[in-house]
Amino acid sequence: EYPPEKDILGEKPRIGVFSCRCYPTMDGIVDIDTLIDKSSQFPHVVHTADIGYGCFPDGLQQIKDAIQEHNLNRVVVAACSHRTHESLFQKTVREAGLNSYLMEMVNIRGFAAWVHAHQPEKATRNGLELIRVGVGRAAELEPIYKDSIPPHQRALVLGGGVSGMTAALSIADSGFDVVLVEREEYLGGNLHKVHYLVEGENPNKLLRDLVNRIIAHEHITVMTRTELLEHDGHVGAYHAVLRHRDGTQSDISHGVTIVATGGQESRVDHYMLGEHPSVITQLELEDKLAFHIGDVTDLKQVVMIQCVKPKEETYEYCSRICCISTIKNAIRLKTINPNCQVTVLYKDIITYGFREQYYTEARDRGVIFARYDDTHTPVVNSDNGQIIVSMHEQMLDRELILTPDLLVLSTSIQPSQGTKELAKLLKVPISNEGFFLEAHIKMRPMDFMEEGIFICGIAHYPKFIEESISQASATAGRAITILSKKPFHFGGTVAVVDPNKCVGCLTCMRTCPFEIPRVTDEFTGVGELGGAAYIEPTLCHGCGTCTAECPANAIQLLNYKDNQIMVPDFPILGSWVEL
Numbered sequence: 372e373y374p375p376e377k378d379i380l381g382e383k384p385r386i387g388v389f390s391c392r393c394y395p396t397m398d399g400i401v402d403i404d405t406l407i408d409k410s411s412q413f414p415h416v417v418h419t420a421d422i423g424y425g426c427f428p429d430g431l432q433q434i435k436d437a438i439q440e441h442n443l444n445r446v447v448v449a450a451c452s453h454r455t456h457e458s459l460f461q462k463t464v465r466e467a468g469l470n471s472y473l474m475e476m477v478n479i480r481g482f483a484a485w486v487h488a489h490q491p492e493k494a495t496r497n498g499l500e501l502i503r504v505g506v507g508r509a510a511e512l513e514p515i516y517k518d519s520i521p522p523h524q525r526a527l528v529l530g531g532g533v534s535g536m537t538a539a540l541s542i543a544d545s546g547f548d549v550v551l552v553e554r555e556e557y558l559g560g561n562l563h564k565v566h567y568l569v570e571g572e573n574p575n576k577l578l579r580d581l582v583n584r585i586i587a588h589e590h591i592t593v594m595t596r597t598e599l600l601e602h603d604g605h606v607g608a609y610h611a612v613l614r615h616r617d618g619t620q621s622d623i624s625h626g627v628t629i630v631a632t633g634g635q636e637s638r639v640d641h642y643m644l645g646e647h648p649s650v651i652t653q654l655e656l657e658d659k660l661a662f663h664i665g666d667v668t669d670l671k672q673v674v675m676i677q678c679v680k681p682k683e684e685t686y687e688y689c690s691r692i693c694c695i696s697t698i699k700n701a702i703r704l705k706t707i708n709p710n711c712q713v714t715v716l717y718k719d720i721i722t723y724g725f726r727e728q729y730y731t732e733a734r735d736r737g738v739i740f741a742r743y744d745d746t747h748t749p750v751v752n753s754d755n756g757q758i759i760v761s762m763h764e765q766m767l768d769r770e771l772i773l774t775p776d777l778l779v780l781s782t783s784i785q786p787s788q789g790t791k792e793l794a795k796l797l798k799v800p801i802s803n804e805g806f807f808l809e810a811h812i813k814m815r816p817m818d819f820m821e822e823g824i825f826i827c828g829i830a831h832y833p834k835f836i837e838e839s840i841s842q843a844s845a846t847a848g849r850a851i852t853i854l855s856k857k858p859f860h861f862g863g864t865v866a867v868v869d870p871n872k873c874v875g876c877l878t879c880m881r882t883c884p885f886e887i888p889r890v891t892d893e894f895t896g897v898g899e900l901g902g903a904a905y906i907e908p909t910l911c912h913g914c915g916t917c918t919a920e921c922p923a924n925a926i927q928l929l930n931y932k933d934n935q936i937m938v939p940d941f942p943i944l945g946s947w948v949e950l
């Protein structure tokens with residue numbers, strides 16, 4: 372529970388400047404004492420303080436105490452990254468009774484200390500300038516009030532493979548309802564095709580455990596032979612129409628959506644796959660090694676070709692799991708049939724994680740690895756039913772002719788069929804490789820830019836089983852942060868249209884990267900024009916693109932209004948303070 376908010380309307384700015392030291396990332400490069408001393412001379416600043424390690428409890432308490440003691444109505448924190456620490460300092464000022472948007476953060480670590488790491492004077496001067504601009508902005512800050520809704524405390528999980536099932540179970544175990552949608556007849560996805568792992572574990576046991584737990588779970592509703600038909604709404608309040616294979620439909624309301632639609636082994640139409648009965652894929656070999664051992668016990672020679680991709684797949688990427696699948700099957704084949712000569716033709720063997728030992732084991736068992744490059748890819752022919760593989764071996768610099776009984780292709784992993792259509796339906800992006808694209812590879816690897824829609828498993832990129840499980844668990848955690856909010860707040864730094872200025876030119880609709888603005892006749896534009904733009908605050912990401920592009924200056928980004936950026940008394944450029 373926060374204390375009641377102080378009404379600052381009509382008050383003159385009383386600004387407190389708090390500088391973090393964060394030795395040695397800032398202090399030692401930037402002269403913090405000078406910053407504190409000089410900041411006290413800026414207009415409206417009534418208090419300055421050194422808060423040591425600002426994000427530690429002592430530093431935060433110092434800010435709260437100073438707000439009370441000096442009756443501050445604006446705060447500037449000179450510290451580190453907004454992305455990592457802004458919410459903490461916003462919460463701190465709110466706990467002291469100020470609206471959280473009355474805090475301005477200045478990143479002197481990133482923009483002063485680090486950019487002038489070996490120029491302390493310049494770092495200090497730059498830091499002071501950043502604080503000066505921050506103080507100017509702080510004087511113009513206004514309280515912003517967020518709206519709230521009670522979120523639908525239900526998750527929609529698309530895809531019933533290992534990732535989807537793991538995410539569904541994690542959410543359901545936390546007490547929230549889950550609708551788990553699977554296109555096929557059975558849950559399990561690719562786990563049905565993986566029969567053993569190179570590490571020795573049995574994935575079928577994992578499959579059975581997951582499916583049994585899903586079926587028995589009171590919070591999970593499973594819909595197989597079902598696909599997503601429509602999806603709209605916003606975080607906390609989505610609505611989906613699901614189409615079942617029998618032609619019926621059902622509607623669900625949910626707060627979050629998780630995309631776990633997986634991927635698939637690609638099919639190629641070269642290297643005689645589909646033409647010659649002795650040319651198969653790694654998954655087909657795995658099936659033989661698991662269930663039809665008689666098919667492999669008499670083989671004299673097997674050739675495996677790595678990095679095989681469909682001709683239409685023009686974008687180069689590594690499918691990550693193929694090398695280890697090949698090594699796994701080669702070891703198994705050598706275990707069953709030690710006299711069989713196994714040759715792996717590769718461009719680059721990559722055994723991700725700690726799997727290098729299995730490559731060594733395969734070599735110890737006599738598996739031969741021969742390297743080709745893109746200019747000399749293997750050539751496959753057939754002579755009277757005998758497969759002939761020829762290639763230029765890079766290390767030996769000579770032609771190699773092989774006559775295998777069985778040719779096994781390691782084909783690339785592709786996104787599931789229908790990924791593009793699903794991305795369009797959910798309005799989320801896909802990568803150059805065709806997989807779903809996360810919001811940020813390091814900071815938000817489970818999120819889409821659209822809040823409330825998350826991703827996990829091979830739908831994101833080819834992954835090993837344990838990686839899919841880890842990501843699915845993390846994704847469930849992200850989803851639970853929304854489902855558990857009662858109520859769910861939205862708004863804050865979002866764009867707002869003044870319909871009285873809007874000329875209905877559609878520029879904002881064209882420029883918004885998230886396709887949020889719409890021109891609607893629910894509003895009247897400038898000069899009684901029928902129709903004006905509207906931006907749904909629950910959907911807006913606050914990127915500011917439309918604000919900058921609107922020719923009528925009809926859009927303002929809250930917390931970054933024109934008067935908060937172009938502060939007349941604090942020209943942002945060209946008026947350096949003297950040290």
Ligand code: SF4
Nearest residue numbers: 873874876877879921
């Ligand atoms: S760009 Fe500006 S003027 Fe044009 S429709 Fe959008 S809000 Fe209206």
Ligand code: SF4
Nearest residue numbers: 883911912914915917
């Ligand atoms: S601020 Fe960004 S996300 Fe929001 S409506 Fe404008 S362009 Fe779209």
